[in-house]
Each structure stands twice: as structure tokens, then as C-alpha cells.
Amino acid sequence: MRQKAFYILILFLVIILQVTFFAGLPASPYGPDLILIVVFTAGFVSGSQTGLGIGFLAGFIQGILLGSGLGLYVITRMLMGAAASLLKGNVYKESFPLLSVILFFVTFIHELLIFLLSEQVILRISFQTALLNKFIPKSFYNMLAGMLLYIVMIYLSPAGGYQDEKAS
């Protein structure tokens, strides 16, 4: 329970920072998508239920901030939370180089899902343009900024994070 409360608190902090501070940076069109990092960490460290729950909450709040509520982000964030839980037990939490590469691909796949599910985007921009101007730069930027947040979350996380699913 403490673990879930921790993720919810971090999620709210990250959303407030992303909407205000990071939105004012010159690189803001490329992210970083720190909300995705929180969802990924929740799924990866605490398992599928927490990953899905945090994914749903993150997607719902993001949808509210975009004026759409139960929008596409609910779907993509939940899928990412569930997918991250598949890595639990297979990758060490402290394998930072490997996790950096994983974060790159997690962001890439997430961006690809948003692209495929947004009719206003997929019908009006070529895949190549989206790949070169959005997916790759954003994934790279998110990998760098996301790793910092991931490390902070791992060290602040109560009891290292594994106790929730063991208890359930």
C-alpha cells in the first residue's frame, strides 16, 4: 500500500513539474515524458496490478489535462504498465545500462501506439517524418531524463518496492 501511495505522490509531482517547468524548456516538443517513466517503474518494480493502476491514473489525468478524459493515453499508459511488469524478475533493478536501452524502446513503442491510434496524426503525417522528427529524438531524450527519474524513484522507493505483490 505504501508503495502505491508513493507512486501516486510521485505521479502528481511529475505531472505538475511536466506541465509547468518542463513545458517552458526549449526541448519541450520532445518531452521528456516523465509520466511514462513513473508508469514503467511502477509496473517493472511492483508488478502488473500496480503498473496497470498507475497507468490508468496517469492516462486519465493526462487526458483531463488535454480536455479528453478517458482518452487514448489511458489505453497506452495501461499497456505500458502491463508490459513493464513482464520484465519484473527478468531484469535487475540496478542494471542501469540495460534499463536505459529498455526505456528508449518503451518510449519508442509508446509514441508509435499514440501515432497509430490518433486519427488526426496518422492520416496527416508520414511515418518517416514522425520517426525522424518525433519518435527517435523523443525516445533518446526520454531515455536520458527518464533514467535520472528512475534512479531517484528506486532509491526513494519504500523497501525497494517488491513487498506489495508478495503480500497480495
Place this chain on the structure above:
Amino acid sequence: MEFFNNFKFKFIVALLLILVSVLIINILDLDFYIVTWLENGIYNILSPFFNILDSTGNYLSGIYQSFFQSKELLQKNQRLKEELSEQILINLSLNEVAQENRRMREIYNLDSALIEDLDLLGTRITGQAPSSWEQRVMINRGSNQGVKERLPVICFNGYLAGKIINTGVNSSQVMMANDPDFSVGGRVSRESSRASGVVRGQPGENQQLIMERINWDADINKGDLIITSGISDQYPRGLPIGEVKEVFSDNFGLSQSAYIDYRIGNQDLEEVLIILGF
């Protein structure tokens, strides 16, 4: 049989059900009272944090400026005073033209085409919605100040910035003109041409809009100023949108399209004006 009682199977089914439900809600654009109520509640809880953070940042930047940039501020103030007196003179002569125009319209019984008596409300931008493609910002004025959905929003130089898409108690969301979902009727502002089309935001392009469905033989050139056409009653006629960057043939030569320079970057915008009435 044991597989179907398995926790993992139940979990996957539940996940799929949730995802399919969300997808159906999205595709059919369904509106549930409880969800809308929850959305408004969460938005009203979150928005004060954005306002507080914005006010704090603004206050700190004010302190920094007053200590370290006082010379620049004085110079800027002097320059703005000079520009203001210049603008007052221009405004006086424009008022004369407007009055003459109004008299002529009365003589010929024409509807008013002037942007006059706009009821404006100034507001600060407190944040930008986190998204890959959408361009939406949050402002610190809401229903308490008379803000409603669909009201047009302009910059301080009069250029169209976007429209209100959602309102909270003391905060609202603005869909910027460069959002892929945004569209507005546009027209060339030139004496010899009144070519019109639909101006829309382009995904992945923050500083460029596209004007589509322009007649194949319409007179539109690079450098033309595009203004709102006023065909729909959502926007006043004559709001500047941007200048034409490039014109090209579209739909196998059946129509033309044009790229429009849109220099209002979301990052640079600090304040906007909401048109409450026109």
C-alpha cells in the same frame, strides 16, 4: 479448464475489457455524467497547483529582474512609451477611417464587418498539457470570470491563438491554433483577392499551419496575410492568423493549399486575451 481459472487469464480478460471499453468510449465519443463530473473535479483540484507554481515562478523572476535587469527594464520601458505614443497617433487616424467606413455602411445598409467593442479578458498561461502531438495550454481564468467553452483566444498583438476547450472554476484549457484538431475559416486579406479556405494545425509542426480547400484558380501568393473569414459565428471576422509561406497545388490540381507562418510558439507565450463577446 484450470487455465481459465488461472489468475493470469482472469487478469488478461479484465485488462482487455477495460481497454476495449475505453476504445469504444473514445471512438463513439460517449459522454458519461459521472466521468465528466470526476474529470472536472480532478481538474479543479490540480489547477490551483499550476497557478501557484506559475505565480511563484513569476514572483521570483520579478525579484531577479528588479535586482539584475533594472537597466534593461528602464530602457524597455522607454522604448514601449515611444511605441505607445506612435500607436496612439495611428489609432486616432484609424478611428477616423472606421467612422467613415461605418457611415458608408449605414448608407448602403451593409452589416458591420469591423472588429469593434470586443469584450476582452487578459489571462496568464500557467502550463502546457503533456502530449506528443496536441498543443494545449492552461490559463488562470475560468467559469468564475465568465470564461466559456469555444470562446476565441488571441495574443496581445491581436493574432489568433486558439480557442477554449474546457473550463474549470478558476482555470481553463486552450486548444492552440497549431493543434492538429484545430480548424478555422481563413481568408486572404488583400484588396485584389478574397480567396478563402480552411486553416488547420499540422501534427508535429509548431510554427506552421496549413490552409486547405482553396479554389484551384484562387489568387493567393507568398506573403499574403490570412485572417479569420468569420463564416462561422465562433470567431470574429478579421483576426490575423499568419502570413503565407508557400502555395502548392493539392488534390491532383483540383484545389490549392498553403503553408502559413505561425510564429506563436507555446513556449514563448506568457499572456493571452480571451474574447468574451464580439
